[in-house]
Amino acid sequence: MEKSAKIRFKTSRDIPIYLLILPAFLLLVVFHYIPIYGIIMGFQKFSPFKGIMHSEWVGLKNFQYFITDENFWRVMRNTIVINIYQLVMGFPVPIAFAIFLNELTMTRYKKFVQTVSYLPYFISWVVAAGIVVSVLSPDGGLLNNALQRCFGIEPVYFITKEKYFRSIVVLSNIWKGFGMSAVYYLAALTSIDQCLYEAARIDGAGRMKQIWHITLPGIKTIAIVLLVLQIGSIMNIGFEQIFLLYNPIVYNVGDVISTYTYRLGIEQARYSLTTAIGFTQSVVNFILVYSANMLSRKVAGWSLW
Amino acid sequence: MKRNRGEFAFQAVDAFFMTVVVLLVILPFMHIASISVSSSKAVSSLSVGIFPKGFNLSAYIEILKQGIFIRSLANTVLITVLATVLSLTVNVMAAYGFSKEFYAKKPVTYAFVITMYFSGGLVPSYILITKWLHLNNSYLAFFLPSLVNVFYIIIIRSQIEAVPASLSEAAIIDGASEYQVLLHITIPAISATIAAIGMFTALAMWNIWYPVMLYSNKREMWTLQYFLRAVVFEKYIEYMPNSSVSAVSDAESASPMNFQNAAIILVALPIVSIYPFVQKYFVKGILAGSVKG
Numbered sequence: 001m002e003k004s005a006k007i008r009f010k011t012s013r014d015i016p017i018y019l020l021i022l023p024a025f026l027l028l029v030v031f032h033y034i035p036i037y038g039i040i041m042g043f044q045k046f047s048p049f050k051g052i053m054h055s056e057w058v059g060l061k062n063f064q065y066f067i068t069d070e071n072f073w074r075v076m077r078n079t080i081v082i083n084i085y086q087l088v089m090g091f092p093v094p095i096a097f098a099i100f101l102n103e104l105t106m107t108r109y110k111k112f113v114q115t116v117s118y119l120p121y122f123i124s125w126v127v128a129a130g131i132v133v134s135v136l137s138p139d140g141g142l143l144n145n146a147l148q149r150c151f152g153i154e155p156v157y158f159i160t161k162e163k164y165f166r167s168i169v170v171l172s173n174i175w176k177g178f179g180m181s182a183v184y185y186l187a188a189l190t191s192i193d194q195c196l197y198e199a200a201r202i203d204g205a206g207r208m209k210q211i212w213h214i215t216l217p218g219i220k221t222i223a224i225v226l227l228v229l230q231i232g233s234i235m236n237i238g239f240e241q242i243f244l245l246y247n248p249i250v251y252n253v254g255d256v257i258s259t260y261t262y263r264l265g266i267e268q269a270r271y272s273l274t275t276a277i278g279f280t281q282s283v284v285n286f287i288l289v290y291s292a293n294m295l296s297r298k299v300a301g302w303s304l305w
Numbered sequence: 306m307k308r309n310r311g312e313f314a315f316q317a318v319d320a321f322f323m324t325v326v327v328l329l330v331i332l333p334f335m336h337i338a339s340i341s342v343s344s345s346k347a348v349s350s351l352s353v354g355i356f357p358k359g360f361n362l363s364a365y366i367e368i369l370k371q372g373i374f375i376r377s378l379a380n381t382v383l384i385t386v387l388a389t390v391l392s393l394t395v396n397v398m399a400a401y402g403f404s405k406e407f408y409a410k411k412p413v414t415y416a417f418v419i420t421m422y423f424s425g426g427l428v429p430s431y432i433l434i435t436k437w438l439h440l441n442n443s444y445l446a447f448f449l450p451s452l453v454n455v456f457y458i459i460i461i462r463s464q465i466e467a468v469p470a471s472l473s474e475a476a477i478i479d480g481a482s483e484y485q486v487l488l489h490i491t492i493p494a495i496s497a498t499i500a501a502i503g504m505f506t507a508l509a510m511w512n513i514w515y516p517v518m519l520y521s522n523k524r525e526m527w528t529l530q531y532f533l534r535a536v537v538f539e540k541y542i543e544y545m546p547n548s549s550v551s552a553v554s555d556a557e558s559a560s561p562m563n564f565q566n567a568a569i570i571l572v573a574l575p576i577v578s579i580y581p582f583v584q585k586y587f588v589k590g591i592l593a594g595s596v597k598g
Contacts, residue, residue, distance in 0.1 A: 010408050016483040017407040024399035024453045025413070028420055031450040034433050035425025041432070048436050097326065100319050113323045115581055116330050122580040123573050124512035126530040130537040130569045131333045134340070140351030140562075142336040175329070183588050207315050240515060244538060258427075265428040266519065278426025286422050 042276035062276035072277065075260040078253060082166055083234045090174045091227060097178055098185035099215055103207070114186075117179030125176075129244035132172045133159060165250040169242065184226060185219050192218040225296045232292025235285050257281055334573075341365070341567035345560035364559035364567035374571070376525055377532040380444075384528065385510040388448035392506045393499060395452055400461035401487045421455050434520060446520040447513055447528070457502050460593050464498040465491055501590035504583055511576065533572040537565050 042062055044055040066072040097117065104110045120128060135142045138155035147153040158164045196214045205213065239258040246254040257277070265274030335355040340348055344359030352358065368374050403414065424430075430450065440446040472494070473486045481489070492499065514530035521527075527535070540561075559567070 014407045017402045017405050020398040020402035020483075020487075021413065023395045024458070025416070027395065027449070027453045028417065028455075030438075031430070031433070031453075032420040032424060034437075035429035036423065038425050038429025038432060041429065048432070100322055103315070104319050104323060105316060106320065109320065109323070113327055115584060116327045118580065118584050118587070119330055119334075119577065121587075122508065122576050124514075124530050124576075126512075126514060126533045126537070127569055127573045130533060130565070131337055133537065134337055134566060134569070135333045140340070140348070140353060142333065142354065145352070145354055179330075180587070180591065183591050187592055206311070244534065261427050266431060271428050271432065274428045275426060278428060282423055282426055290422060 039275060039279045041272050042279045044272055046272045046275070048271070058272075062273050063280070065273060066277050066280075071260070074252070075255050075257050078166075079237050079256040080234055082169055082237055082254075082256065085166055085170045086173060087227075087230055087234075089170055090177075091230065093174050094178045094181035095185055095219065095223060098182040098189060098219075099211060101182070102186060102189045102215075103211075114179070117182065119179070120176040121180040123176075125238075125240040125244060128172060128176050129241065132168065132245065136168065159245065160247060160249045162250055162253045165246070165254045169245060169254065172245070173241065181226070184222050188219040188222045189215065221300045225300050228292045228296040228299065229289075232289045233285075235281060235288060334577075337566045337569050341563055341570050343563070345558060345563055348560050348562045361559065361563065364563035365571065367559055367564065368567055368571060373524065373527065374532060374568075377527040377529045380527065381511060381513075381529040384444060384447055384513065385507050388452065388510040389503055389507045391448075392452045392454065392510075393503050396454055396457050396502070397461055397492065397499060398487075399453070400458045401465055401491060403458065403462045404465040405483075417455050417458065431519060441520045442523055442526065443520075444526065447516045448510060450516075451509070454506070456594065457505075460590075461495065461498060461502065464495045464593070468494045497586075497589070498593065501586040501593065504586050505590055508576075508587075529572050533568055536568045 038052070040052060041055070043057060043059060044052070045058050045061075046052065046055045050056075101110060101113060101117075104113070136144070136158040138144055138157040141155075143158070144153075144155040148155060156164075158168060192214065197210055200210050200214060235257065237256045237258060239262065242254060242256050242259050243262065246259065261274050261277055261281075264270050264277070332355055336353075339355055339357040340353050341364055342360060342362060343353045343357045344361045347353055347358035399417075403410075403417075434446050434450070435441045440449070468491060472490050476486050476490055512530055513528055514534055517526065517528050517531040518534075
């Protein structure tokens with residue numbers, strides 16, 4: 001009774017606000033909360049004909065099944081390994097790019113380089129993957145042509161070779177994202193006090209010394225934040241890029257959780273098993289992302305949300 | 306003197322590296338464009354590099370003549386405009402609400418924020434949309450699930466909170482309602498943020514194809530990206546003109562490789578020609594997102 005009195009007391013102010021939030025709230029309920037409710041399919045032998053209410057309960061059977069399935073561990077391993085490659089190879093690229101772009105004194109050229117570096121960010125993965133496939137093609141692709149002309153190497157069908165596939169994924173990802181990632185570092189660089197460089201020059205510090213002692217410390221915070229957040233998403237690899245680039249020949253090294261759950265859940269319609277896998281991934285992800293965010297807030301006093 | 310020479314050398318090396326970066330981005334595009342406009346004879350001899358050999362626009366003409374490309378383009382434009390407008394409306398309204406104090410604000414906020422961290426996953430969403438809502442083969446399935454973006458709501462809210470309160474207070478004293486304040490004071494004050502977020506949304510919607518694959522089996526519902534995927538990755542040759550042997554012998558017609566690369570260029574072209582003018586909004590948006598909320 002007391003509660004309803006409280007609501008009525010603020011009606012004139014609260015109702016307009018609730019109405020503003022309502023559309024977003026309803027959409028979240030339908031498209032986020034109902035699927036979360038749907039997770040109980042993971043504990044059932046779900047049949048679309050019987051529905052969630054009448055499907056048979058099987059407890060943790062679906063979870064037991066995939067935990068002993070070697071395909072699951074294969075995609076798990078691929079997801080994490082590709083992410084680690086991405087971390088090791090991809091993390092320094094935007095930093096180096098931002099620093100050397102920032103050092104350039106030709107303002108016009110600087111602007112041009114920066115604009116060009118954004119280009120791959122704006123195109124879709126379908127376009128980007130189409131370009132990758134075309135450039136790496138054994139039939140007149142740019143790379144094979146160059147290798148053949150310069151070193152006499154016979155054309156290689158890169159995209160179907162296990163030993164190249166992960167590198168292709170990581171490199172194309174770097175290619176697509178380095179320009180926009182550099183934005184964070186460029187912003188940090190412009191906020192470094194120019195007096196520091198002045199003082200260093202007077203003390204006789206060269207270019208490289210200035211970069212080492214002033215520039216790198218200046219972007220340390222943002223670098224730590226981005227690193228921590230990237231580690232937090234180590235269980236995630238976007239579906240689109242892998243799905244477009246891979247083929248059954250490279251499943252062994254290239255199949256990841258998102259592509260595996262698509263094939264299993266949608267193409268093979270193994271709803272309950274895939275829901276169980278998706279739920280497990282969500283939980284692990286939640287823990288990783290949440291703690292990464294907490295960590296970055298603690299270490300750097302800064303987080304993405 | 307020595308310093309100047311050292312500085313000059315550094316600038317030269319730096320400019321060289323930056324040029325390498327530029328080439329790494331641009332050469333693949335030049336390669337695709339060159340193949341698309343080279344004569345089909347040069348293309349089938351596999352010798353086209355970064356400059357065209359011969360000249361042949363027939364692949365472009367063929368694609369533009371095809372109903373499916375035009376249809377996909379029209380669908381994409383329609384979905385992008387509609388979804389961006391709806392998404393901005395819903396997100397700005399919610400953000401304005403959250404910028405105010407109201408009863409039970411905390412639990413409602415949590416209900417929103419949790420969805421950023423946790424989701425039901427692919428299959429429950431798929432079952433919901435296809436089996437319960439029966440939205441398969443509906444355009445709504447392409448954009449409705451991603452219309453609300455809590456991250457955007459947080460960014461917009463923090464911008465709204467930065468608008469001087471005196472502006473809206475004055476309007477309320479003059480008898481303006483909450484909605485009038487939002488429409489006539491708040492939205493104009495944060496128009497730059499709204500533009501930036503609108504562009505992120507529009508870009509995401511323009512690039513949609515995964516939901517098309519999941520929820521539609523009708524060709525007339527294809528989006529531009531889905532069309533390109535079909536052409537490049539599914540070897541969608543039903544629509545390729547003269548894709549048989551005759552194409553290779555006739556220098557004026559398009560070979561399948563002409564066709565595929567021309568499709569890549571055509572689908573990339575709108576974005577490639579617009580992005581230099583809107584990039585500043587994206588940079589602003591990315592930096593706004595990194596301000597702690």
